[in-house]
Amino acid sequence: MKILLASADIEEVRWAASRGLADGVATTPALLNGQDERETLAQLCRAVGLPVYATVGAVSENDVYKEGRELAKLSDQITVQVPLVEDAVAAIHRLSTEGIRVAATLVFSPAQALLAAKAGAAAVSLQTQQLEALGQDGASVLSEVRGVLDGARAECEVIAELPNGAARLDACALAGADGVTVTPRDLRALLVHPLTDRGLDQLLHDLSRRHRARSS
Secondary structure, three states, X not given: OEEEEOOOOXXXXXHHXXXXXXXXXXXXXXXXXXXXXXXXXXXXXXXXXXXXXXXXXXXXHHHHHHHHHHHHHHOOOEEEEEEOOHHHHHHHHHHHHOOOOEEXXXXXXXXXXXXXXXXXXXXXXXXXXXXXXXXXXXXXXXHHHHHHHHHOOOOOEEEEEOOOOHHHHHHHHHOOOOEEEEOHHHHHHHOOOHHHHHHHHHHHHHHHHHHHHHHO
């Protein structure tokens, strides 16, 4: 399963990429706020040889299409993220037929995912936290999405967006997610487990005893 780092901070991206912990970078308008968006995206692409997901700042067909093409010109690494609203579906189709990789966002159901895939989206981003805020099981919905796309033989990835904690990430992975977005803070947190800490304490204790035994 791919891990996409939800960050526009080049140093954070380099940290994750240099350790082999990130397979891509997922940016949002909020993460790019206050920065020169195009220049930051270009810098991210130059900094690491990973896919970079960039969101269009429009919802109407012509504006989405125009901005999607402009984003794609920044680098071959760019995947254009487009909100799945009716006016933007035609733009998704136009961009994809021109060979531009598109990920559909604001997807919450198998039916939406299927329509996005038929329009040409190479990936759909499922906002599991918002689903769970409404009382649904995000991993179960993701499993349904994966089943519908597989049944339709659609070559479309399913990305779980910011699952809440390691347990939810595990559930999304088991449900068939092709990728998951995580913040740098959450990525570091995934490395931590109480038993790991306990095991490290025991290892250090054993090493100390061995050192003392060799010194005596």
